[in-house]
Amino acid sequence: xxxxxxxIGSVTAQLVRAVPVTLLILAVSGVCATALxxxxxxxxxxxxxxxRLIQRTWTFLFRGTPLILQIFMIYYGFxxxxxxxxxMLWTAFRDPVFCTCLAMTCCCxxxxxxxFRGALAAVPRGEIEAGRACGMTGFMLLRRVIxxxxxxxALPSYSNEIIMMTKSTSLASTITVLDITGVAQQVIAHSYRxxxxxxxxxxxxxxxxxxxxxxxxxxxxxxxxDRAVPSISVPPVVEPLS
Amino acid sequence: MRRLWRAGIGFGLxxxxxxxxxxxAAGSEPPPPRTVVIGTExxxxxxxxTRPDGTLIGFEPDLLQILCQRASLRCQLVAQDWDGMIGAxxxxxxxxxxxxxxxxxxxxxxxxxxLPYAITTGVFVxxxxxxxxxxxxxxLVLDLDASPTPERQTRALAALREELRGKTLGVAIxxxxxxxxxxxxxxxxxxxSYRTMGERDLDLLSGRIDLTLDDTTYLRPLLAAPDAxxxxxxxxxxxxxxLGAGEGFGLRKDDxxxxxxxxxxxxxxxxxxxxxRLSLKWFKADATPTLDARPGAAAGSPQP
Numbered sequence: 001x002x003x004x005x006x007x008i009g010s011v012t013a014q015l016v017r018a019v020p021v022t023l024l025i026l027a028v029s030g031v032c033a034t035a036l037x038x039x040x041x042x043x044x045x046x047x048x049x050x051x052r053l054i055q056r057t058w059t060f061l062f063r064g065t066p067l068i069l070q071i072f073m074i075y076y077g078f079x080x081x082x083x084x085x086x087x088m089l090w091t092a093f094r095d096p097v098f099c100t101c102l103a104m105t106c107c108c109x110x111x112x113x114x115x116f117r118g119a120l121a122a123v124p125r126g127e128i129e130a131g132r133a134c135g136m137t138g139f140m141l142l143r144r145v146i147x148x149x150x151x152x153x154a155l156p157s158y159s160n161e162i163i164m165m166t167k168s169t170s171l172a173s174t175i176t177v178l179d180i181t182g183v184a185q186q187v188i189a190h191s192y193r194x195x196x197x198x199x200x201x202x203x204x205x206x207x208x209x210x211x212x213x214x215x216x217x218x219x220x221x222x223x224x225x226d227r228a229v230p231s232i233s234v235p236p237v238v239e240p241l242s
Numbered sequence: 243m244r245r246l247w248r249a250g251i252g253f254g255l256x257x258x259x260x261x262x263x264x265x266x267a268a269g270s271e272p273p274p275p276r277t278v279v280i281g282t283e284x285x286x287x288x289x290x291x292t293r294p295d296g297t298l299i300g301f302e303p304d305l306l307q308i309l310c311q312r313a314s315l316r317c318q319l320v321a322q323d324w325d326g327m328i329g330a331x332x333x334x335x336x337x338x339x340x341x342x343x344x345x346x347x348x349x350x351x352x353x354x355x356x357l358p359y360a361i362t363t364g365v366f367v368x369x370x371x372x373x374x375x376x377x378x379x380x381x382l383v384l385d386l387d388a389s390p391t392p393e394r395q396t397r398a399l400a401a402l403r404e405e406l407r408g409k410t411l412g413v414a415i416x417x418x419x420x421x422x423x424x425x426x427x428x429x430x431x432x433x434x435s436y437r438t439m440g441e442r443d444l445d446l447l448s449g450r451i452d453l454t455l456d457d458t459t460y461l462r463p464l465l466a467a468p469d470a471x472x473x474x475x476x477x478x479x480x481x482x483x484x485l486g487a488g489e490g491f492g493l494r495k496d497d498x499x500x501x502x503x504x505x506x507x508x509x510x511x512x513x514x515x516x517x518x519r520l521s522l523k524w525f526k527a528d529a530t531p532t533l534d535a536r537p538g539a540a541a542g543s544p545q546p
Contacts, residue, residue, distance in 0.1 A: 079444070079447075079450070080448070094449075185435075189325070189415045192328050192352045
């Protein structure tokens with residue numbers, strides 16, 4: 001029993017050193033995918049049929065194929081193309097972390113764009129009309145009326161997607177990245193002990209996701225206007241003394 | 243009723259084991275047939291290859307067909323990924339690992355091994371346009387078990403360290419070479435682990451890794467393939483020590499009955515030239531191991 005505990009302890013210490021790699025992949029692909037999804041959402045409601053077609057094709061391609069295939073295609077597939085392998089781009093494509101981030105950005109942006117598109121459709125028409133009635137147009141309407149509503153509606157599904165992304169980062173281990181899963185497999189390869197190592201790795205993913213859930217739940221509560229205590233106190237209307 | 247049922251099973255089992263004991267005691271009778279599940283990768287030519295129709299061919303399937311017959315085993319060959327194979331053996335999902343498994347000291351800590359049924363060297367392969375293509379001591383066989391260590395070998399290993407400094411070497415995960423790399427090249431090179439040899443070869447071709455170290459029987463035919471025109475064999479060949487004393491079947495430590503049966507079959511196949519015939523067929527070279535003269539000797543002990 002004590003031997004088990006010391007082994008789990010040393011394994012956990014090794015796995016903890018790989019947490020920054022997992023977080024780096026999550027942060028880079030999370031930020032890039034969200035930015036790309038915002039653009040795709042705008043394209044989905046654009047007047048230009050070409051923009052709408054690009055958005056639909058993007059979603060069709062990246063939501064319809066497994067992420068692991070996209071990772072393999074970018075990592076092994078692109079390395080077969082001579083102008084990538086001998087060109088400037090090779091510095092980036094040579095790196096497995098870059099390839100993972102690129103694949104996850106493409107794949108997850110398709111999902112997040114669909115979340116945003118649904119939320120956009122759910123923004124109450126009345127709010128937009130009220131904004132127009134107040135004389136708001138274009139960017140101001142987007143910033144003051146549409147975006148706040150959209151974010152509130154999209155946040156629960158978006159949180160879900162971020163948590164899915166955390167777990168998807170483990171696919172990086174299939175292309176030699178030493179993230180939490182990659183290091184776990186290395187440890188197993190040397191110790192031939194699977195249960196303890198996988199449990200320790202699972203515990204780390206649980207911790208990361210618990211932290212992320214708490215953060216996103218806090219954000220959700222903060223943005224919940226119905227339950228929020230008004231931060232601006234309205235001065236009571238005092239009848240002027242006559 | 244249930245009790246009766248149990249008693250019935252108990253009696254049946256007792257009768258079975260009695261008859262087994264009786265058959266065993268008969269001596270000249272062949273041992274009772276036993277069904278054995280053998281795990282192989284099916285992706286390590288020419289040791290084991292999966293054909294498009296799903297059947298397994300190669301040196302090991304050929305050899306096993308003969309060994310199983312001689313050991314009166316009903317063998318079932320299943321293909322699975324290497325990275326989970328030792329776990330599958332320990333979980334009783336398979337009974338034997340047949341995947342060009344080198345009998346290394348590190349593996350002996352967790353596995354039992356049969357006698358070696360082949361002995362092959364580890365070789366380095368790099369790209370033709372790499373600076374490593376001119377590595378010294380090409381073809382020199384370094385026997386890491388040699389004692390005392392010849393001076394030429396010490397110099398060759400020192401040269402190897404200098405030539406490989408700062409390079410990236412790719413190996414299949416939990417490969418035979420982990421122990422060697424840890425002992426002789428730790429801190430000198432970066433090691434990248436791949437789930438399969440095929441993925442590692444792709445990265446060698448694309449230049450993400452500078453070189454690889456793998457078995458000669460795997461790499462030499464690879465170099466002959468049209469896709470691998472840019473690759474070249476370099477540096478010394480390695481054998482013994484951390485690389486082990488040949489390829490043996492991996493077994494569970496408590497399965498000594500199976501080890502004995504397989505060892506007897508391997509010994510007969512080595513002695514009557516079956517191993518030589520099959521290795522010439524598949525490797526185009528004789529990979530017959532030298533077995534200790536006394537029967538039942540511990541597998542993997544340093545060869546004289």
